[in-house]
Amino acid sequence: MAGKEYAKREEVTVICRCEDVTLEEIRTLINQGITDMEQLKRLLRVGMGPCQGRTCSALLAGEIARATGKYVGEVKLTTFRPLTAPIKLEVLTRGETHD
Amino acid sequence: MTKTADAVVIGGGIVGCATAYNLAKLGCKKVVLVEEKYLASGATGRCGAGVRMQWGTEPNCILARDSIKMLENLEEELEYPGSIEFKQSGYLLLAYTEKMVEQFHMNIGLQHRLGIPSCWVTPEEVKEIVPHLNTQGLHGATYCPKDGHCNPFKTTDAYAQAAKRLGVEILTYTKVTDLPRNSDRIKGVETTAGIIEAPLVIACAGAYTRQLARLVGVDLPIYPERHQILVTEPVEPLLGPMVMSFYHGTYCQQVPHGGFLMGLGDPHEVKDFNEDSTWQFLHEMAAKITFMLPVLKEVRVVRQWSGLYDLTPDKTQILGAIPEVPGFFVAAGFSGHGFMMAPVVGKLMAEVMLGLEPQYPIEMYGVKRFAEGSLYVEPSVV
Ligand SMILES: Cc1cc2nc3c(=O)[nH]c(=O)nc-3n(C[C@H](O)[C@H](O)[C@H](O)COP(=O)(O)OP(=O)(O)OC[C@H]3O[C@@H](n4cnc5c(N)ncnc54)[C@H](O)[C@@H]3O)c2cc1C
Numbered sequence: 452m453a454g455k456e457y458a459k460r461e462e463v464t465v466i467c468r469c470e471d472v473t474l475e476e477i478r479t480l481i482n483q484g485i486t487d488m489e490q491l492k493r494l495l496r497v498g499m500g501p502c503q504g505r506t507c508s509a510l511l512a513g514e515i516a517r518a519t520g521k522y523v524g525e526v527k528l529t530t531f532r533p534l535t536a537p538i539k540l541e542v543l544t545r546g547e548t549h550d
Numbered sequence: 551m552t553k554t555a556d557a558v559v560i561g562g563g564i565v566g567c568a569t570a571y572n573l574a575k576l577g578c579k580k581v582v583l584v585e586e587k588y589l590a591s592g593a594t595g596r597c598g599a600g601v602r603m604q605w606g607t608e609p610n611c612i613l614a615r616d617s618i619k620m621l622e623n624l625e626e627e628l629e630y631p632g633s634i635e636f637k638q639s640g641y642l643l644l645a646y647t648e649k650m651v652e653q654f655h656m657n658i659g660l661q662h663r664l665g666i667p668s669c670w671v672t673p674e675e676v677k678e679i680v681p682h683l684n685t686q687g688l689h690g691a692t693y694c695p696k697d698g699h700c701n702p703f704k705t706t707d708a709y710a711q712a713a714k715r716l717g718v719e720i721l722t723y724t725k726v727t728d729l730p731r732n733s734d735r736i737k738g739v740e741t742t743a744g745i746i747e748a749p750l751v752i753a754c755a756g757a758y759t760r761q762l763a764r765l766v767g768v769d770l771p772i773y774p775e776r777h778q779i780l781v782t783e784p785v786e787p788l789l790g791p792m793v794m795s796f797y798h799g800t801y802c803q804q805v806p807h808g809g810f811l812m813g814l815g816d817p818h819e820v821k822d823f824n825e826d827s828t829w830q831f832l833h834e835m836a837a838k839i840t841f842m843l844p845v846l847k848e849v850r851v852v853r854q855w856s857g858l859y860d861l862t863p864d865k866t867q868i869l870g871a872i873p874e875v876p877g878f879f880v881a882a883g884f885s886g887h888g889f890m891m892a893p894v895v896g897k898l899m900a901e902v903m904l905g906l907e908p909q910y911p912i913e914m915y916g917v918k919r920f921a922e923g924s925l926y927v928e929p930s931v932v
């Protein structure tokens with residue numbers, strides 16, 4: 452995955468490090484009225500990286516809360532999907548076959 | 551609260567969004583789309599994101615062929631500021647038995663008649679297209695360079711945004727709970743946010759369409775079936791086309807982002823609304839894919855999920871008016887290939903609803919075929 456060109460900009464805040472999503476990109480969509488975390492995830496890939504949002508979800512929720520005036524705890528998080536940690540396909544071939 | 555509209559679209563997947571856009575584009579003034587959760591929360595946002603013209607029946611070949619042509623210019627048509635990530639790097643359909651070789655040659659004959667540029671490739675030629683593929687046991691394959699990939703979230707968003715610009719109202723987190731009628735005619739929809747009166751209603755609710763139709767006393771042969779899928783971490787480009795094996799029941803494609811999307815059709819899957827993810831799937835998928843593409847052994851899986859196919863007995867969609875209930879229409883039963891057909895389906899449904907001459911012979915997709923026994927059994931599905 453090619454990184455974005457940040458060279459000439461003075462200050463960039465990256466919210467999702469795995470997927471290289473900036474605060475600016477998130478704010479642009481929030482300003483368009485997209486404040487649903489499930490939607491932001493699907494349109495920007497924020498939270499879809501190898502850490503599965505463990506690093507960025509809280510930051511994103513905070514940003515949504517700020518924009519909507521909600522309490523952070525009220526922002527609905529995305530559905531958590533397995534796996535808990537990335538695993539090599541080779542490793543997944545091992546073990547028992549099912550009964 | 552009661553509102554009125556000229557048409558209501560139930561379902562905010564790709565089919566509903568494309569239909570709503572086309573209704574507005576054809577001049578329908580007040581269109582309301584009702585979605586129970588968020589846009590693309592159903593099968594659309596869970597799908598394999600593959601688009602192919604290589605089908606085994608005429609109805610499917612036509613819809614896929616012309617939809618893919620539309621995808622080539624969809625960003626311009628919808629004036630989408632982003633990218634729908636459409637890429638045409640082909641589909642390779644692998645044949646592992648004599649019977650498959652025979653079926654695939656029949657499919658190619660049909661596809662050529664319909665102007666689809668597919669061809670038969672030998673195992674040696676397969677190796678040239680996908681150097682990493684293990685060709686052990688392979689008899690050959692069919693290949694069509696026009697097939698490929700498109701991002702379902704972005705494509706749905708593109709239709710939804712264009713629809714909104716044309717005045718379509720989109721209600722998310724709103725569920726249709728009833729379909730009121732006036733004698734036989736549809737009167738509108740009852741939702742968790744009130745009643746919307748409208749003379750035209752279309753159900754594009756995927757696997758849930760059968761329940762909706764039951765509300766007006768119509769039983770459609772549509773069955774939910776779970777299909778599981780996973781995505782890996784992004785890596786450097788290793789695989790151009792979608793590789794699909796009906797023998798193994800698998801498909802796998804590297805998407806522009808760099809991750810591999812892969813899924814499995816399980817012949818023992820129970821037909822219900824179960825959407826759980828299982829360890830067995832991971833295990834089986836990993837075994838099959840590392841046999842076919844050993845280069846993937848070192849690649850890590852980051853996420854798995856599942857979605858529902860809306861299966862019909864002939865694995866072909868049901869499109870058109872429901873004759874018993876004037877004003878009520880259905881576009882569902884896509885049996886695992888509705889994403890790639892949505893551009894044409896959206897157009898077709900809008901034309902039919904507005905009483906215009908449809909561009910395609912819609913009758914062949916009608917629900918009547920099940921009663922008449924004139925089915926189009928699609929052989930090429932995972
Ligand atoms: C694992 C998997 C892989 C697939 N791979 C491919 C592929 O590679 N290529 C391809 O072309 N197709 C593929 N498909 C099939 C494809 O996803 C579907 O055919 C297509 O997305 C159907 O779109 P839709 O809009 O008809 O349905 P959906 O996207 O399911 O949308 C229906 C919507 O209706 C809403 N709804 C339901 N009931 C109600 C109600 N009562 N009130 C309001 N809203 C309601 C749901 O919330 C949902 O959002 C795959 C499917 C799965 C599950």
Ligand code: FES
Pocket residue numbers: 466467468469470497498499500501502503504505506507508
């Ligand atoms: S930081 Fe966002 S997914 Fe890892």
